Amino acid sequence: xxxxxxxxxxxxxxxxxxxxxxxxxxxxxxxxxxxxxxxxxxxxxxxxxxxxxxxxxxxxxxxxxxxxxxxxxxxxxxxxxxxxxxxxxxxxxxxxxxxxxxxxxxxxxxxxxxxxxxxxxxxxxxxxxxxxxxxxxxxxxxxxxxxxxxxxxxxxxxxxxxxx
Amino acid sequence: xxxxxxxxxxxxxxxxxxxxxxxxxxxxxxxxxxxxxxxxxxxxxxxxxxxxxxxxxxxxxxxxxxxxxxxxxxxxxxxxxxxxxxxxxxxxxxxxxxxxxxxxxxxxxxxxxxxxxxxxxxxxxxxxxxxxxxxxxxxxxxxxxxxxxxxxxxxxxxxxxxxxxxxxxxxxxxxxxxxxxxxxxxxxxxxxxxxxxxxxxxxxxxxxxxxxxxxxxxxxxxxxxxxxxxxxxxxxxxxxxxxxxxxxxxxxxxxxxxxxxxxxxxxxxxxxxxxxxxxxxxxxxxxxxxxxxxxxxxxxxxxxxxxxxxxxxxxxxxxxxxxxxxxxxxxxxxxxxxxxxxxxxxxxxxxxxxxxxxxxxxxxxxxxxxxxxxxxxxxxxxxxxxxxxxxxxxxxxxxxxxxxxxxxxxxxxxxxxxxxxxxxxxxxxxxxxxxxxxxxxxxxxxxxxxxxxxxxxxxxxxxxxxxxxxxxxxxxxxxxxxxxxxxxxxxxxxxxx
Ligand SMILES: Cc1cc2nc3c(=O)[nH]c(=O)nc-3n(C[C@H](O)[C@H](O)[C@H](O)COP(=O)(O)O)c2cc1C
Ligand code: FES
Numbered sequence: 001x002x003x004x005x006x007x008x009x010x011x012x013x014x015x016x017x018x019x020x021x022x023x024x025x026x027x028x029x030x031x032x033x034x035x036x037x038x039x040x041x042x043x044x045x046x047x048x049x050x051x052x053x054x055x056x057x058x059x060x061x062x063x064x065x066x067x068x069x070x071x072x073x074x075x076x077x078x079x080x081x082x083x084x085x086x087x088x089x090x091x092x093x094x095x096x097x098x099x100x101x102x103x104x105x106x107x108x109x110x111x112x113x114x115x116x117x118x119x120x121x122x123x124x125x126x127x128x129x130x131x132x133x134x135x136x137x138x139x140x141x142x143x144x145x146x147x148x149x150x151x152x153x154x155x156x157x158x159x160x161x162x163x164x
Numbered sequence: 165x166x167x168x169x170x171x172x173x174x175x176x177x178x179x180x181x182x183x184x185x186x187x188x189x190x191x192x193x194x195x196x197x198x199x200x201x202x203x204x205x206x207x208x209x210x211x212x213x214x215x216x217x218x219x220x221x222x223x224x225x226x227x228x229x230x231x232x233x234x235x236x237x238x239x240x241x242x243x244x245x246x247x248x249x250x251x252x253x254x255x256x257x258x259x260x261x262x263x264x265x266x267x268x269x270x271x272x273x274x275x276x277x278x279x280x281x282x283x284x285x286x287x288x289x290x291x292x293x294x295x296x297x298x299x300x301x302x303x304x305x306x307x308x309x310x311x312x313x314x315x316x317x318x319x320x321x322x323x324x325x326x327x328x329x330x331x332x333x334x335x336x337x338x339x340x341x342x343x344x345x346x347x348x349x350x351x352x353x354x355x356x357x358x359x360x361x362x363x364x365x366x367x368x369x370x371x372x373x374x375x376x377x378x379x380x381x382x383x384x385x386x387x388x389x390x391x392x393x394x395x396x397x398x399x400x401x402x403x404x405x406x407x408x409x410x411x412x413x414x415x416x417x418x419x420x421x422x423x424x425x426x427x428x429x430x431x432x433x434x435x436x437x438x439x440x441x442x443x444x445x446x447x448x449x450x451x452x453x454x455x456x457x458x459x460x461x462x463x464x465x466x467x468x469x470x471x472x473x474x475x476x477x478x479x480x481x482x483x484x485x486x487x488x489x490x491x492x493x494x495x496x497x498x499x500x501x502x503x504x505x506x507x508x509x510x511x512x513x514x515x516x517x518x519x520x521x522x523x524x525x526x527x528x529x530x531x532x533x534x535x536x537x538x539x540x541x542x543x544x545x546x547x548x549x550x551x552x553x554x555x556x557x558x559x560x561x562x563x564x565x566x567x568x569x570x571x572x573x574x575x576x577x578x579x580x581x582x583x584x585x586x587x588x589x590x591x592x593x594x595x596x597x598x599x600x601x602x603x604x605x606x607x608x609x610x611x612x613x614x615x616x617x618x619x620x621x622x623x624x625x626x627x628x629x630x631x632x633x634x635x636x637x638x639x640x641x642x643x644x645x646x647x648x649x650x651x652x653x654x655x656x657x658x659x660x661x
Contacts, residue, residue: 033429076413092337149180
């Protein structure tokens, strides 16, 4: 009981998250599911603040180490906020064969950042991804929800202009 | 609506190629009735627009919004039946692709959907399993294990609960047929899972879908709701629930035991086997984990009989294979054909050779863990046995063609770095071996490696093959060692003398 109060004080949860965690509590006798909760938080916040770990652990009845272990294991769970727009460039083999390296280079020089970085104005985050199943019209670039196929380096400037 | 009915694919790749832009441009027009279908899989022709005619559907290819008057006038369309890429295929699992609306229950049934399930309901669980045994169907996720054997183990196991899990992780770069099924014909997957549930006595199913497939996830959820409303989701008089669960970007979570760990919400780490999932899987209960395409193949088998399926293909590889062609070929796309054509025949007849100006250097079959083939090796028949004999894999049917501008050392380093990143860390050969192998390849690129490092690379590869816990470490050395074997100069010329 004392533990739960301490966590509640130690972890200021943004609006709605405490409710989410209450809902995510496993039913009597049901197993916990850490990844499911992490997904739910990620969907709401766009990333998972590691300071939430104790509250997540408590909601699932597991240790903080368990939560941290799952959080660090999965590549797509971010622990930091990303830019307003997420650019994912596919580095899968079909895209490689179709010269995605040139597309990556064009984006990098346009934005002045490397893969894995965010622009200083927080407008774009550039991430690699391994195949989005768009291999037949590769190279593939996904910006937020929108997937672009057969992307040429010369297309890049035009694409980026559309995202403010 | 009185407009001309035009069919336009809603598939992710069709949209990425421009179909969505057409839909936006034409949506408001009163002279057009737009029907969003699945894709034929002839992606090199997308965006493609079709309309009805007395000779069947006519197609307009590489369409731009300005082509609309031409299409409405009926000018220049070609009959679908005259497109060799499509007419040379034998479509069974992908028969409705490009024809139907993915979420229409009526269209699914009009195309023969649910016939398999009805037949299954008339027989006993053991009769279903016998039919699958007769069909000689082998799993399509990579390991090519006989499907009936797994089902038989799970059916005879005693347990309070059993599960059916569709492996929709489709992690191999160069593959997209599971995505097409989930987006384009989701009821076929659901029907296959239902038949499996009846055969083994399962009450719940999960579809573990990779996060990179948001459209597939949404489509599946809508299809499950629709199937539930229509009263389809029951097995043996009991409700059968299906839930879609998202992955989180981990390749090794496609391995069936890592997938189960991930479904339980844990780190996706590979489990030691035995026990196999069919004996002890999700939450320790008997579980069938099968690939999406495997489940989607089941309805036809129950509808048309196991013997029908066994009559297609080759002796050891029955039925059809869904090949997914990508890379530097002229005509990339989905190809469903009976097993048995050679790799060269597929590349020539369907791929129509290399993209303009490109020359073939190597072909990778079976994803990032698949072996590389040179031009001289392309006469290998596409079937499980011939590939096993060649120390290669068909995997999930991905074929990626590389041209002569490809740096094989860089490709090898890329593939090994991928494995090093994705290793779950449970076994030492994979975790350490892949990292050391990547380091050696890095050193060769920097001009700092010696002949001794090349020997070490081969030795590491042999250890990984022999002692890794799962196929990730076990297969990782193959593409690299096959590159070294076929293109030795590209490695050796960069050694320190
Ligand atoms: C590293 C690794 C990744 C795998 N990825 C997938 C995958 O993405 N999809 C899949 O169906 N099978 C994958 N498999 C194979 C599965 O372990 C398993 O054999 C398969 O899901 C069984 O289904 P099937 O009998 O229908 O082939 C993978 C295996 C390994 C070793
Ligand atoms: S390899 Fe890039 S989409 Fe498949």
